[in-house]
Structure formats: structure tokens, C-alpha cells
Amino acid sequence: MSTDTLAAPVAERLTPAVRRRRGDISWRRVAFGLLGLLITALVWELVAALKHDPVILPSVQSTASTFWDYLSQKYPAQGKTLGQHALVSAARILAGWGAGVVIGVALGGVMASVRIVRYLLDPLIEITRPLPPLAFIPLFIVWFGIGETPKFALILIGVVPVMIIATVAALDAVPTELVQASRSLGASAFWSLLTVRLRSALPSIITGMRLAMGGAWTSIVAVELIAATSGLGYVINNAGVNLQTPLVISGILAISVLGILFDGALRLLHRATDPTAR
Amino acid sequence: MTTMPQLDTRPAVEIVGVRKQFAGRSRRSPGRLALDGFDLTVKQGEFLCLLGPSGCGKSTLLNMLAGFTQPDGGQVLTDGTPVDGPGPDRGVLFQTPMLFPWLTTLGNVLYGPRARHELSADARRRALDLLETVGLSDARDAYPHELSGGMRHRAAFARVLVNKPRLLLMDEPFGALDAITRVAMQKFLLELWQRERITIVFVTHDVEEAALLGDRVCVMTGSPGRTQAVIDVDLPRPRSIETTETLEFVTLKRQIREALDNEH
Numbered sequence: 001m002s003t004d005t006l007a008a009p010v011a012e013r014l015t016p017a018v019r020r021r022r023g024d025i026s027w028r029r030v031a032f033g034l035l036g037l038l039i040t041a042l043v044w045e046l047v048a049a050l051k052h053d054p055v056i057l058p059s060v061q062s063t064a065s066t067f068w069d070y071l072s073q074k075y076p077a078q079g080k081t082l083g084q085h086a087l088v089s090a091a092r093i094l095a096g097w098g099a100g101v102v103i104g105v106a107l108g109g110v111m112a113s114v115r116i117v118r119y120l121l122d123p124l125i126e127i128t129r130p131l132p133p134l135a136f137i138p139l140f141i142v143w144f145g146i147g148e149t150p151k152f153a154l155i156l157i158g159v160v161p162v163m164i165i166a167t168v169a170a171l172d173a174v175p176t177e178l179v180q181a182s183r184s185l186g187a188s189a190f191w192s193l194l195t196v197r198l199r200s201a202l203p204s205i206i207t208g209m210r211l212a213m214g215g216a217w218t219s220i221v222a223v224e225l226i227a228a229t230s231g232l233g234y235v236i237n238n239a240g241v242n243l244q245t246p247l248v249i250s251g252i253l254a255i256s257v258l259g260i261l262f263d264g265a266l267r268l269l270h271r272a273t274d275p276t277a278r
Numbered sequence: 279m280t281t282m283p284q285l286d287t288r289p290a291v292e293i294v295g296v297r298k299q300f301a302g303r304s305r306r307s308p309g310r311l312a313l314d315g316f317d318l319t320v321k322q323g324e325f326l327c328l329l330g331p332s333g334c335g336k337s338t339l340l341n342m343l344a345g346f347t348q349p350d351g352g353q354v355l356t357d358g359t360p361v362d363g364p365g366p367d368r369g370v371l372f373q374t375p376m377l378f379p380w381l382t383t384l385g386n387v388l389y390g391p392r393a394r395h396e397l398s399a400d401a402r403r404r405a406l407d408l409l410e411t412v413g414l415s416d417a418r419d420a421y422p423h424e425l426s427g428g429m430r431h432r433a434a435f436a437r438v439l440v441n442k443p444r445l446l447l448m449d450e451p452f453g454a455l456d457a458i459t460r461v462a463m464q465k466f467l468l469e470l471w472q473r474e475r476i477t478i479v480f481v482t483h484d485v486e487e488a489a490l491l492g493d494r495v496c497v498m499t500g501s502p503g504r505t506q507a508v509i510d511v512d513l514p515r516p517r518s519i520e521t522t523e524t525l526e527f528v529t530l531k532r533q534i535r536e537a538l539d540n541e542h
Contacts, residue, residue: 175376184344184346184368185437186441196378200379275421
């Protein structure tokens with residue numbers, strides 16, 4: 001031990017060397033996960049073969065080939081490919097969800113800091129929160145027609161309350177002493193708000209963003225089923241009306257892929273902001 | 279090596295006739311008087327322990343020194359200047375280390391210089407030196423959750439000391455630690471204070487801790503809190519855990535405990 005170092009028990013100084021690595025991939029887990037998917041596909045294939053009716057349940061291969069075909073083929077004939085429909089839905093999600101996150105975090109931030117605003121908005125949120133956004137579809141069609149506006153509004157009304165609640169809860173959970181510590185280290189009130197209060201709340205806010213994303217998908221598919229000429233919800237509904245079951249399942253799978261991609265991106269963001277989750 | 283010698287003649291801390299009241303639950307209930315007409319002076323370089331049961335206002339006192347709360351009456355001065363909000367000249371150590379969990383150990387130590395926009399090569403060198411001093415050189419890139427309880431406390435020390443505070447305010451800093459780590463941290467603090475000679479105001483409810491660390495022990499009781507006794511600790515320095523086994527120490531502990539019990 002160098003003479004410049006104050007005494008510290010030896011056992012304590014060794015701990016960083018045996019850091020746990022939670023981020024390591026468990027191959028066992030991956031293998032069993034794949035096995036579960038494989039079993040599901042086998043059961044599906046078996047039931048499809050027994051039923052022998054592609055309208056009720058197409059085989060795995062015919063669904064897969066339909067999915068592949070419609071990646072280049074337009075649906076309906078004068079419409080868009082599956083990928084383009086997916087892009088339309090994704091763009092609607094990103095616009096509505098993105099705006100909802102910004103509005104929700106801003107309102108939540110003000111509510112957590114100004115008591116009057118909190119008293120003002122709390123009952124409003126409590127009233128709107130238990131409402132399924134889908135209940136607003138007829139109202140929004142009457143108000144905004146069948147263009148992009150009602151879709152945007154529907155996603156917004158689902159995302160904003162979730163984001164407000166997540167933001168307020170996250171900011172409330174920041175320990176007072178953490179902010180006091182930063183102030184007594186010489187941070188100005190504004191710098192402390194930015195680098196401690198908001199920063200400390202960020203991982204929980206990102207979790208709120210993930211929850212809101214799930215709700216946004218429910219809203220967009222529902223509204224596309226009713227009032228749209230493009231998007232995955234439209235594909236699913238239209239193909240269903242025409243008894244094109246493989247295309248219905250392809251549309252559902254496309255939503256699943258997009259959902260996993262978006263959630264995966266948010267999980268990466270969460271990991272990047274929260275060292276304890278790594 | 280103070281360049282302004284007149285500073286050292288002033289007390290490090292002067293608390294004069296301080297009153298602090300906390301609001302009651304409802305508008306009609308009178309509210310709780312935490313402190314009323316409280317006086318205390320701490321000399322430069324002194325290690326003062328504030329000892330008392332919970333609710334005697336010792337943490338309130340520390341929060342006012344830190345600038346987190348303002349007194350309702352009276353004056354709180356450090357180095358002859360009234361306290362006006364928190365500042366890096368008064369380092370605060372909380373009951374839990376309150377490190378920023380998203381920053382590495384080095385990032386935590388450099389938070390102060392960065393927040394004040396004084397992040398220079400000199401500050402960085404100082405931070406690395408301090409990590410060496412507190413025995414955390416190997417852990418400078420580790421995150422707080424990867425450190426043990428004692429290491430987190432030492433990181434919090436480095437984070438405060440990098441700002442060259444003139445006063446250290448400690449609010450039961452070792453209260454939440456296990457007995458073995460607490461003894462190690464007390465030893466660490468004694469050695470640190472022996473070298474740096476910073477004025478320390480140390481809040482505790484542990485009689486033995488107060489007697490082992492302090493130059494003086496201010497025993498507080500009651501609500502509103504008042505000084506029951508100020509006891510000089512004449513034990514020789516440097517002290518160590520062996521000090522607690524001497525007869526003088528045991529006598530002193532009894533004296534402090536009697537002052538605590540004398541409330542009624």
C-alpha cells in the first residue's frame with residue numbers, strides 16, 4: 001500500500017475485480033427460447049395439416065411464402081407492398097407517439113414542479129386514463145374526418161396520459177438529497193435540474209415510453225381497421241374480408257416484427273442510460 | 279497555508295439565536311418548533327460532534343449550515359459570512375453516500391468541477407490524486423452499484439474534497455453501515471482529518487462515535503432542541519480504535535451519557 005493511501009480493509013478493495021456481468025448472453029436461455037418457437041410452429045403446422053382448410057388456418061410454408069411475395073407484390077393491386085404498408089403504420093406511430101412523449105414529458109415535468117398545475121391536471125388525467133382510446137374513434141372521425149389527423153389524435157390521447165404519469169412518478173422518486181448533493185457541489189439550480197433531477201428520472205421515463213408504445217400500436221391498428229386505405233391494420237382487415245388468411249397472418253407478423261424492433265431500440269436506450277440495468 | 283490569516287481568527291461556524299419552526303399538518307395546528315434561540319460556535323479546524331436523540335434538531339442545524347433550509351430567526355455564519363444557499367465551500371456528506379448512479383466513480387468526483395465549469399487538467403489530476411488517497415484508484419471506472427458500502431462512502435468523500443471545502447458537514451454518515459465497515463470508516467475519517475485539518479461538524483446519535491472522533495461534543499436534547507452540555511474531549515491525538523479501550527474514554531462516555539440522560 002502506498003504511503004499516500006489511507007488505510008482500507010483489503011477485502012473491500014478487491015470487489016471491483018469480481019463485478020457481475022448481467023449483460024452476458026445466456027446461450028442456454030436463447031436455445032430454449034428458440035425451441036419454444038419451434039414447437040409452436042410444429043403445432044401450427046400439425047393443426048393446419050389436420051384441418052386442411054387454408055381459409056381457417058393456412059400452413060406455415062404458405063404463410064411464409066405469402067409474406068415473402070407481398071414484400072414485392074402490391075396489395076391491393078393498385079396499392080402498396082407489405083413493406084410500404086408497414087412503413088405507413090410505423091410513420092403514424094412515430095409521429096403520434098413522438099409528439100405524445102414530448103407533450104407528456106413536458107406536462108409531467110411542469111406538474112412535478114408546480115403544485116397548482118398538478119392540482120389542475122390530476123383529475124383530468126384520472127378521468128381520461130381508464131378510457132380505452134378506441135372509444136374516441138367515432139368522435140375523432142366526426143371531428144377530423146378520415147385523413148391522418150384522427151389517427152394522430154388517437155395515438156396522442158393514448159400516449160400522453162401514460163407519459164405524464166410515468167414522468168411525474170419518475171421525478172417524484174428522485175431523492176431530495178441527490179439534488180441537494182449536486183447543489184452543495186456547486187451546481188446552479190438549473191444545472192442541477194438538468195443533470196440530476198431529469199437525468200435521474202430518465203430510465204423510468206424510458207420505461208414509460210415503452211409502455212406507451214404498446215398502447216400506440218393498439219390504437220393505430222384499430223383505427224386503420226376502420227378508416228384507412230393504407231397501413232398494416234388496413235391490410236389485415238381487407239385481406240380478412242377477402243378470406244386471404246395467409247395475408248392476415250402476414251400482417252400480424254409484420255406488426256410483431258415492428259413492435260420488437262421499436263421496443264428493442266427503447267431497451268437499448270434504457271440500458272445506455274441506466275448502468276444498474278446492464 | 280492560508281493566504282488570509284485574518285480568516286483563521288474568525289470562527290468557522292457561528293450560530294446565533296437560531297429559531298426554526300416546521301409547519302403543522304393543518305393550518306390550525308401550531309407546528310413544531312425544532313430550534314429556538316440556539317447558539318453554537320465552532321473554531322477553525324475543529325472537529326465538533328453534535329450528539330442527540332432523533333428530533334432534537336441536529337439535522338435541521340446541519341441543513342441550515344449547508345444552505346438547504348433557512349432559519350426563521352437568528353443568524354447562521356460560516357467564516358463570518360451569512361449562509362445563503364448551498365455552495366461548494368461547505369461539503370455535505372449524507373447518511374447514504376448519494377452518489378450519482380449513472381456516473382462512474384471518477385465522473386462522480388468530477389461532477390463538482392464540471393457543474394461549476396471549472397473542469398481543467400488540474401481538477402482532473404486532483405480528482406485522480408484524491409481517488410488514490412481514498413483507495414479507489416482501481417475503481418475509478420466502476421459505477422456506484424458495483425462498489426461496496428464503504429467504497430461508496432469513500433467515493434463520496436473524494437467527490438466533496440475535490441472542491442477544497444473549508445467546512446465538512448456530516449449527517450450520521452456511518453449510521454447505515456455495518457459495524458465492521460463503520461469502524462473502518464471512522465479510522466479513515468480520523469486519518470483524513472489528521473492530514474487535512476478541515477473544520478468538521480459531525481451529527482451522530484452514537485455516544486462512542488462522538489467521543490472517539492470529536493474535539494468537542496455538543497450534547498443536544500429536547501424539542502425544541504437546546505444544548506444540554508458541551509464536553510471537551512481531551513483524549514490525545516492521533517486516536518484509533520484502541521483509544522476506545524482506555525479508562526479515560528470510558529469515563530468520558532459515561533459523562534456524555536449522563537448529560538444525555540439529564541434531560542428531565
